[in-house]
Amino acid sequence: MTLDQLHPGGSGIIETVGGEGALRRRLLDMGLTPGTAICVRKVAPMGDPLELFLRGYVLTLRKDDAAKITLKEVVQ
Amino acid sequence: MAYLLALAGNQNCGKTTLFNCLTGSNQHVGNFPGVTVEKKEGTVLKQKDLTLVDLPGIYSLSPYTSEEVVTRDFLLKEHPRAIINIVDATNLERNLYLSLQLMELGIPIVIALNMMDEVLASGNVVDYDKLSKHLGVPVVPISASKNEGISELMHHVRETVQSNTPPAKLDFCRGAVHRAIHSISHIIEDHAQEAGYPVRFAATKLVEGDEPMRLALCIHETDQHIIDHIVTDMEKELGTDREAALADMRYNYIEEICKTCVIKHQESREQVRSEKIDRILTHKIWGIPLFLGIMLLVFWLTFTVIGAPLQDLLETGIEAVTDLLSQTLAATHVSPWLQALLIDGVFAGVGSVLSFMPIIVVLFFFLSLLEDSGYMARVAFVMDKLLRKIGLSGRSFVPMLIGFGCSVPAIMATRTLSSERDRKMTIILTPFMSCSAKLPIYGMITLAFFPQHGALVMISLYITGIVVAILSGLLLKTTLFRGNPMPFVMELPAYRLPSARSVLLHMWEKAKDFLHKAFTVIFLATIIIWFLQSYDWTFHMVENSADSILASIGSLIAPVFTPLGFHDWRASTALITGLTAKETVVSTLTVLSGASGSAELSSILSTIFTPLSAFSFLAFTILYMPCVAAFAASRRELGSLRSALGAAAYQTGAAYIVSFLIYQIGSFFL
Known part of the structure; x- marks a missing residue:
């Protein structure tokens, strides 16, 4: 399952981080590394981007980009 | 030392x-x-x-x-x-x-x-x-x-x-990564020292596959092969790629440190509070109306409640000083050209620009409140989807919105955008948002040509600007700013009360910035325009500005505008003087037409324009390069005169094409 499919309130553990170049590096730099617990807190009013919570801080990410992150141990 | x-x-x-x-x-x-x-x-x-x-x-x-x-x-x-x-x-x-x-x-x-x-x-x-x-x-x-x-x-x-002790070398890497960094350090040691880079840093960057570092070190092909081999071995052993491997190592190390140094019983008060505030401010239904409401409030407070009275006050002050100076000059029999230069050139020109000061200071007071409190990040979150299609992110929304008030603070506000690409693109697109200084022009023309349909013409002009901005965004995205936009991976910081010191310093900085512009670029530009407007080619002062250098330049370039429908020299001259400040278009047209009273002006205007060419003229005024104050701001923020000239040329080109299409297609139907 990928991160963009998670409903608000759902959470999981990051399994892999896809994408390439600047985007992928940025995701890794912001702490979205495999094994990190992450949860979706909210979806923006127009349906995109997502509001996420990880490593003790709040991050926003577009759904297209979130689709490149796969999750395990998902709790909806 | x-x-x-x-x-x-x-x-x-x-x-x-x-x-x-x-x-x-x-x-x-x-x-x-x-x-x-x-x-x-x-x-x-x-x-x-x-x-x-x-x-x-x-x-x-x-x-x-x-x-x-x-x-x-x-x-x-x-x-x-x-x-x-x-x-x-x-x-x-x-x-x-x-x-x-x-x-x-x-x-x-x-x-x-x-x-x-x-x-x-x-x-x-x-x-x-x-x-x-x-x-x-x-x-x-x-x-x-x-x-x-x-x-x-x-x-x-x-x-x-x-x-002067450098930090101890931290061994946060284990196993394969550690071995890779170690081996690569040996290979590149000499290269790194020659280039003046720390070996350890250079080695980790090479493990990460950092292209600029590879080029900076001038590594031989054979060495490069060995390095690639080392990295491939590491990747195989770890079952992950080079970039992820290092990010992972760093975060693992940090997690270990944090386990021993941080005791976190609960989420911080600020975070809990932020979550509560966001329940309202980024609410599914109320988020967008609230944002628009907040911006409306800021605009209303800036332009009407606080800014306008201050602006009036400052204008009165400047007028008083001008009058005093004018009387003194007249009394001391200073030569007329110097009087004219000081009164009509310097004081009138810089004075009119200076009167923007209160608005800029007040606007930046509110903007830095919004920025420092953490709300701007929420604006980006809420508005992102709308701007993404033209290759920008939600962050650009606020500068563009301010552009409807005045392009100068709008361009100055782009500095908070976190990506250089977004910043440049926003600076180029913002002047297409019709600023409030253009309202008098719309007023004058609609009164003369479209008295029944004023509102409709107004709205269609605003929409023209927005549509051109969208099309330009699409164009720029695929040409000048091709390549991947900076990924929108943004932190939503906890809401915090902005410190008074930061807000005041920010206001002061913007005020200083604007004053600097007013007394350099804008000062020079207004004097040049004044000179062109007051003298003829033999450098004698003219009684009637129709005989001035400016008027002859206007006549010279007038044919350029023939395909747009307005070939009268007074129109082209007004466009030139409009560069000092857009509302000057009105005063120039009034002066050059020699009209006394708005009824007479309307009838003279109808000899210069037809309704169609008047609309084409309006479309041109909204789109062509912004006034010198905005140009100076864009020069400052773009960092080079060349880029700013390029942006101005693009805006003027877009104006030409749009007006051309309006007039030509319009003539076909009318």
Whole structure:
């Protein structure tokens, strides 16, 4: 399952981080590394981007980009 | 001996607040060479031998954004004596990620652990002594917003500067990564020393596959093969790729440190409060109306309640001074040309621009409140989807909205955008938002030609501007700004009360910036226009501005506008004078037509324009290059005269094409 499919309130553990170049590096730099617990807190009013919570801080990410992150141990 | 210090840290960790704390108002704002990334420099208060440079807020030293590259280059090439790394104690894990990379540079470093007051107030603990032992560098708890711990921080900085000891090498890498870094270090040691780079930093960057580093080290092909081989082996052993491997190593190491140094019983009060506020401000239904409401309130307060009276006051003041000067000049029989230069040129020109000052200061008061409180990040979150299609992110929405008031502060406001690409694109597109100075032109023309359909014409003009901006965005996205936009991976910081010092300094900085422009570029431009308008080719002052140099230039370029429907020299002359300030188009047309009274003006205008060419003229005025004040702002923010001229040429070109289409297609039907 990928991160963009998670409903608000759902959470999981990051399994892999896809994408390439600047985007992928940025995701890794912001702490979205495999094994990190992450949860979706909210979806923006127009349906995109997502509001996420990880490593003790709040991050926003577009759904297209979130689709490149796969999750395990998902709790909806 | 004077020392250079660098201040580095993440965005939203209080870096600017600390910089203001340390330097007071002894700041100089410029740009890093070649990019539109802001560079602030200041002398540390009471320590004149320490110069502090505020580096852009970044999360990593990757080679992908201009902010990160600028920081890297600065640290590697300017050789600061020490780095002050500010770290948000409430968000230690992600903040230390940058610290680990900074420590690899081999530059002495002091960590300022900011927002410790919040950590303590929430009942959590960060053991900074233990953290300092783990990292092998001084860690000083501070609260920049409350001005606490600053003298201890500077005490440690002073010690570090004096002893000049680089941070101990941290062995955060194990196993395969460790071996890879170690082996590569051996291969590149000489190259790195020759290029003046720290070996360890260069080696980790090569493991990560950092292209600029590879090029900078001039590695031979054979060595490159060996390095690639080492990295491939590492990747195979770990079952992951090079970039992920290192990010993983760093975060794992940080997690271990945090386990021993941080005791977190609960989420911080600020985070809990933020979540509550966001339940309203980014609400599914209320989020957007609330944002528009807030902007409307800011506009109303700025342009009507506070700005307008202040503007009137300032105008009255300037008029009084002008009158006084004019009487004095007349009484002392100063030669008429000097009188005219001072009164009609300098005072009238700069005066009209200066009267914008109150609006700019008040607007930036509100904007810095919104920015410093953390709300701007929410605006980006809420509006992102709308702007994404033209290759921008939600962050560009606010400058564009301000553009409907005035392009000058709008362009100045782009500085808070976190990506250079977005910043440049927004600066080019913002002037297409019809500013309030153009309203008198719409008023004059609609009164003369479309008295029944004023509102409709007005709305269609605003829409024309927006449509051209959207089309330009699409065009720029696929041409000048091709390539991947900066990924929209943005932190939503906790809401915080902005500090009065930061807000005031921000206002002061913008005011200074504007004054500087007013007395340089704008000053010069208004004098040139005044001269062209008041003299003929034999340098005699003209009685009637129809005989001036400007009028003859107007006549000369008038044929250019024939395909747009207005070939009268008065129209083209008005477009030129409109460059000083857009509302000048009205006064120029009035003066040149020799009309007395609006009824007469309307009838004369109808000899210059037809309704169709009048509309085409309006479309041209809304789109063509902005006034000198906005041009000066765009020059400043784009960082080069060439880029600013390019933007102006693009805007004028777009205006020409749109008016051409309106007139030609219109004539076909009418």
